[in-house]
Amino acid sequence: MNTTTLTELAGDLAAAGILSSPAPRADVAVTGASCDSRVVSAGELFVCKGAAFRPAFLASAVERGAVAYLCDEAHAAELADVAPGVPALVTSDLRRAMALCSARAFGRxxxxxxxxxxxxxxxxxxxxxxxxxxxxxxxxxxxxxxxxxxxxxxxxxxxxxxxxxxxxxxxxxxxxxxxxxxxxxxxxxxxxxxxxxxxxxxxxxxxxxxxxxxxxxxxxxxxxxxxxxxxxxxxxxxxxxxxxxxxxxxxxxxxxxxxxxxxxxxxxxxxxxxxxxxxxxxxxxxxxxxxxxxxxxxxxxxxxxxxxxxxxxxxxxxxxxxxxxxxxxxxxxxxxxATRVPGRMEFYHSRDRQLTAIVDFAHNRLAFESLLSAVRAAFSGARIIAVFGAVGGKAQERRHELPKAAAPFVDYLVFTTDDPWTEDPRDICREMERALPDGFPHEVIIDREEAAARAFELAEGRRSVVLLLAKGHETRMHMRDGYVPCLSDGELARRGIAAHDRAHSADADTDAPSAR
Incomplete structure (x- = not known):
């Protein structure tokens, strides 16, 4: 186990010009660092950080064995009352100090x-x-x-x-x-x-x-x-x-x-x-x-x-x-x-090779243009249907850029939910609709499972590719009240391919579809 001391950590902060108060008089051995009070180990430095930080987190960290703590100037006085007698490093740049202390605490x-x-x-x-x-x-x-x-x-x-x-x-x-x-x-x-x-x-x-x-x-x-x-x-x-x-x-x-x-x-x-x-x-x-x-x-x-x-x-x-x-x-x-990447360019083929599902985490304009142009070139003559949404609360350019990037390469779009967070996914989808060329074939289905099922329904009748985009391997959806479980796009692809194979079972054996 690597061991440093609080004095050495204070010296690093002083050398960087970000130590705001004199080094603690009591020197202690430090064996690591943590910013999560739930997992801090005995002998570690606890970092008091984040907009959601509460003084009770420091108290919990000390109970678990934290021997010292690092905090910014704004919280120094308050935290001294929470953990009396526990030595503290006070800094004018908490993020940089956290990196410097962690590097030394874990022995570079x-x-x-x-x-x-x-x-x-x-x-x-x-x-x-x-x-x-x-x-x-x-x-x-x-x-x-x-x-x-x-x-x-x-x-x-x-x-x-x-x-x-x-x-x-x-x-x-x-x-x-x-x-x-x-x-x-x-x-x-x-x-x-x-x-x-x-x-x-x-x-x-x-x-x-x-x-x-x-x-x-x-x-x-x-x-x-x-x-x-x-x-x-x-x-x-x-x-x-x-x-x-x-x-x-x-x-x-x-x-x-x-x-x-x-x-x-x-x-x-x-x-x-x-x-x-x-x-x-x-x-x-x-x-x-x-x-x-x-x-x-x-x-x-x-x-x-x-x-x-x-x-x-x-x-x-x-x-x-x-x-x-x-x-x-x-x-x-x-x-x-031999490379395999969960949720990235995963291919699922039907037994009759008339239907291919592609799962990819592409979620910005550059990724959309690269992926969709490649799919259009590789699957010449196939009908291409894409299912995707745009995140809420951040990266607002995507709800305009993604439909514009997709339209030249796909035949049909299904807009759906993708981590809407604090926003209503219907509002996000409406913004995406407005970014499409007039009359471009599309529909909005808020439930992502239903949206994927609809895409596979639209794919029947001719050689087709269904693209499930932007969620990839993820099995949680970020909603207003937090994260809720959801099926991964890979699972939705497997279900869509399995449904196709069942419908065309006369031309297929009984093995389950496989991804590669």
Missing amino acids: PDRDLRTVGITGTKGKTTTAYMLRSIVDAACGARSCGMIGTVETYDGVVDEPSRNTTPEAPDLWRNLAHARDSRLSALVMEVSSQALKYDRTFGVGLDVACFLNIGLDHISPVEHADFEDYFSSKLKIFSQCETAVVNLDSDHADRILKAASRAPRTLTFGIERPEADAWADELVASEEGVSFTLHLDGWERRVELPFPGSFSASNALAAALCAHLLGIGPEDIVRGLA
Whole structure:
């Protein structure tokens, strides 16, 4: 177990110019940090943070064994009365202080662990899973840690994720677990919110990969405008040894300029011989996409179980990151072919191959255009029906951008509920309707299960593709009163395909449909 002292933590804050009061006179050993009073362990520093923080949380943390606490100036006097005699660190910048204290409390595990951070408007999760699959192919199953939108696996913790990138105490705990479990590497999705609010501050990345940039997450509770969003993402290059940049991204010149802060920059791109990793000879099919990968003087043919050139781009990013970790070409090719991503580009085929359901987490304009154009190209002549909604309370641009992005590539739209939060989903759907071209065929069905069932009903009679978008693997819906259970889009796809197979049982065997 790593051990530091409160005096050392105070010294770090003082050196950063954010210690607001003298260091406590009583020095104590600190073995970790936590910002959740329900899981704090004996010997840890408790961080008093968040709009929902209550003084009772500190009292509970002390009861569980917290030996000291970190708080901002506004709460210092009040909390001193709540926990008399418990030493405190008071700071003028709670988020940065939380990151600094967590890093030292967990013994700077990033220094003993190969870590890759991936950011971008779309493709973070898929690229992370591709890289994980490559590392596992090279080093053995379950040898690569994962911190991302879908799951967290660090050799100790193995559970669904609550945030794409966790708060600093949780993140540093995950890194420490991965180090202590002797994992071969850890790949993490790095969100714009994590970079803006210093969740990842101080994490030394071996590789920082920037996939792309597009309009997303613009709202009063996320980013005020595109510049805030973009500049937040670019911060990732200030904490890496090697920057990996997509030459095909919008604003690539600005991304490369920011990447120059890193000691080394490598690039990738489609049909980009000047890049360090590049692809050509792309061949699309209903099963995915294949291409020739060129990297470090060698070339190999790659078969991906995902459609579209954007999937090839994600694979290039993963391959280049894997190469930087010292992994060879055969394991890269094998790992890419074996990649499976929960809720991302999952295909479900009927037995007669007349109906395909595709589940994908695409939820912004850039992702919609990439996915839907690839599906239209791969499934030439098929009728394409898309089911999706838009979230409430944030990312308000999506309710206008998503219908506009979908209309050129699909034949019919079914608008439905997608995490409406504080808003009425009917109001969101009405806004989405107004964004469509006049007369575009569509309907609104608020219940997501009914919306999916209607899409599969519309698909009967000819070769069709049903797209269930934006929820992916999720089994909770964010409503006004909190999260409520819902069926995953994968389950809705399985039900739709099963219903089709039952209706056409004369031409099918009795096996259940399968996803790939």
